Amino acid sequence: xxxxxxxxxxxxxxxxxxxxxxxxxxxxxxxxxxxxxxxxxxxxxxxxxxxxxxxxxxxxxxxxxxxxxxxxxxxxxxxxxxxxxxxxxxxxxxxxxxxxxxxxxxxxxxxxxxxxxxxxxxxxxxxxxxxxxxxxxxxxxxxxxxxxxxxxxxxxxxxxxxxxxxxxxxxxxxxxxxxxxxxxxxxxxxxxxxxxxxxxxxxxxxxxxxxxxxxxxxxxxxxxxxxxxxxxxxxxxxxxxxxxxxxxxxxxxxxxxxxxxxxxxxxxxxxxxxxxxxxxxxxxxxxxxxxxxxxxxxxxx
Amino acid sequence: xxxxxxxxxxxxxxxxxxxxxxxxxxxxxxxxxxxxxxxxxxxxxxxxxxxxxxxxxxxxxxxxxxxxxxxxxxxxxxxxxxxxxxxxxxxxxxxxxxxxxxxxxxxxxxxxxxxxxxxxxxxxxxxxxxxxxxxxxxxxxxxxxxxxxxxxxxxxxxxxxxxxxxxxxxxxxxxxxxxxxxxxxxxxxxxxxxxxxxxxxxxxxxxxxxxxxxxxxxxxxxxxxxxxxxxxxxxxxxxxxxxxxxxxxxxxxxxxxxxxxxx
Numbered sequence: 001x002x003x004x005x006x007x008x009x010x011x012x013x014x015x016x017x018x019x020x021x022x023x024x025x026x027x028x029x030x031x032x033x034x035x036x037x038x039x040x041x042x043x044x045x046x047x048x049x050x051x052x053x054x055x056x057x058x059x060x061x062x063x064x065x066x067x068x069x070x071x072x073x074x075x076x077x078x079x080x081x082x083x084x085x086x087x088x089x090x091x092x093x094x095x096x097x098x099x100x101x102x103x104x105x106x107x108x109x110x111x112x113x114x115x116x117x118x119x120x121x122x123x124x125x126x127x128x129x130x131x132x133x134x135x136x137x138x139x140x141x142x143x144x145x146x147x148x149x150x151x152x153x154x155x156x157x158x159x160x161x162x163x164x165x166x167x168x169x170x171x172x173x174x175x176x177x178x179x180x181x182x183x184x185x186x187x188x189x190x191x192x193x194x195x196x197x198x199x200x201x202x203x204x205x206x207x208x209x210x211x212x213x214x215x216x217x218x219x220x221x222x223x224x225x226x227x228x229x230x231x232x233x234x235x236x237x238x239x240x241x242x243x244x245x246x247x248x249x250x251x252x253x254x255x256x257x258x259x260x261x262x263x264x265x266x267x268x269x270x271x272x273x274x275x276x277x278x279x280x281x282x283x284x285x286x287x288x289x290x291x292x293x294x295x296x297x298x299x300x301x
Numbered sequence: 302x303x304x305x306x307x308x309x310x311x312x313x314x315x316x317x318x319x320x321x322x323x324x325x326x327x328x329x330x331x332x333x334x335x336x337x338x339x340x341x342x343x344x345x346x347x348x349x350x351x352x353x354x355x356x357x358x359x360x361x362x363x364x365x366x367x368x369x370x371x372x373x374x375x376x377x378x379x380x381x382x383x384x385x386x387x388x389x390x391x392x393x394x395x396x397x398x399x400x401x402x403x404x405x406x407x408x409x410x411x412x413x414x415x416x417x418x419x420x421x422x423x424x425x426x427x428x429x430x431x432x433x434x435x436x437x438x439x440x441x442x443x444x445x446x447x448x449x450x451x452x453x454x455x456x457x458x459x460x461x462x463x464x465x466x467x468x469x470x471x472x473x474x475x476x477x478x479x480x481x482x483x484x485x486x487x488x489x490x491x492x493x494x495x496x497x498x499x500x501x502x503x504x505x506x507x508x509x510x511x512x513x514x515x516x517x518x519x520x521x522x523x524x525x526x527x528x529x530x531x532x533x534x535x536x537x538x539x540x541x542x543x544x545x546x547x548x549x550x551x552x553x554x555x556x557x558x559x560x561x562x563x564x
Binding site for chain 1: 351374376377378379380381382383384385391393394404405407408409410452453456
């Protein structure tokens, strides 16, 4: 009974103040959408780190007969290769795995990767140097490997794939920061708008409130409809934000559910549902805190 | 039931106290008129009883509770013991008679079953049986005030305060309304305190009269008459608005009290 009366009151309030309710919904939606984007970008970075850091390798390219690096005096010799291999063995357990890629294998991989492009015709066996592919147990300790082998006899260059990834991660981190900063501004907008809406709603129902006070309705009975209205508007906003996030993830990342490799390296719609409780909780908390403070300030009981 | 002990009330922006060292007691079941010119402190007296305002000094006791000691969260409970009626009726224009009366019970969380029983019963008491579906604007002034009285007493409060309840009504209707209040007083033993300007009513009823002037108690008679203003030669001047006494003058928008405006 009591609940039905409250819901009726809430419904009348929302209908009477429809434009304001819609604006609260929209501002909440945008602020939570931005916040969600920030969270998802962070999640994406984590997922990528987990996936790629396992596969990150340091490539130690050998000299070829045409290498122009100062310490290359011609193609790498078997002795030099043996030397490098034993040095790599000494670096265990930092060095997790070592793959050797011969010139023929490097050529085959290149042909496979670029098989439909005209590049293939211009490359022959020997153009791509042989290399050691080294997987590290701790990818951040690249420097140890680099300092050991850079300039070593027979080594042309040492290349760290992690550097390429780090550039990507820094872009993702920057994106996260921008998204969260924007989200904070929008959350401030949402809070102010909620406060204005509540004041307006209280003003439009001042007669009812006056009579409620007069007949001795409790503070909670007077305030609850306003708090409930704000919570409903915020939850609708959060729901729309989640919908937008799912759409955004689909559009940006694509539907990778069938692509096994990429599926592990990128976030998907399921990740949106992981952050849903955070966004929903945030919406409800914002609504409760804002409406309580506003009512406490503007509604004398 | 209601006791004032050396109560002084000075409003923040006023020099002169609205009530000045007032002491009086209104016993359970009594019917008392509070008379006096505008700005004499009648409305302030009523406002203090429902703790709309705190006293500046002295204490107000209602049903044994010292209101100064009453924590704010218990104020609603106090107000449930007190029905209040105003000159301007204060009905909700978008609710019909039944809904207006039921509203007072709904906001207190009363079960629907009780509401369905109490509302028609109370409408019958105030003489509005069969008019439950009317909207306030379809009623005469006297009928609107009856709705307001029904709303004030539907919860069966032991105290009923009426602030110029006949101020907007013609003399005949006014007398009917006061008789209704007297009926409620008789039937339920409700303590009734009515602030009024209306000498005809006061003279007719012959009840206790408490007269205030500039916040000072100047007369308290067990069965008194309204003592008219000294001069009849010229029409009484329009009462000057008294900033301190917020309820004395018809306030065009009384609801400003409730929601602080845009600032």
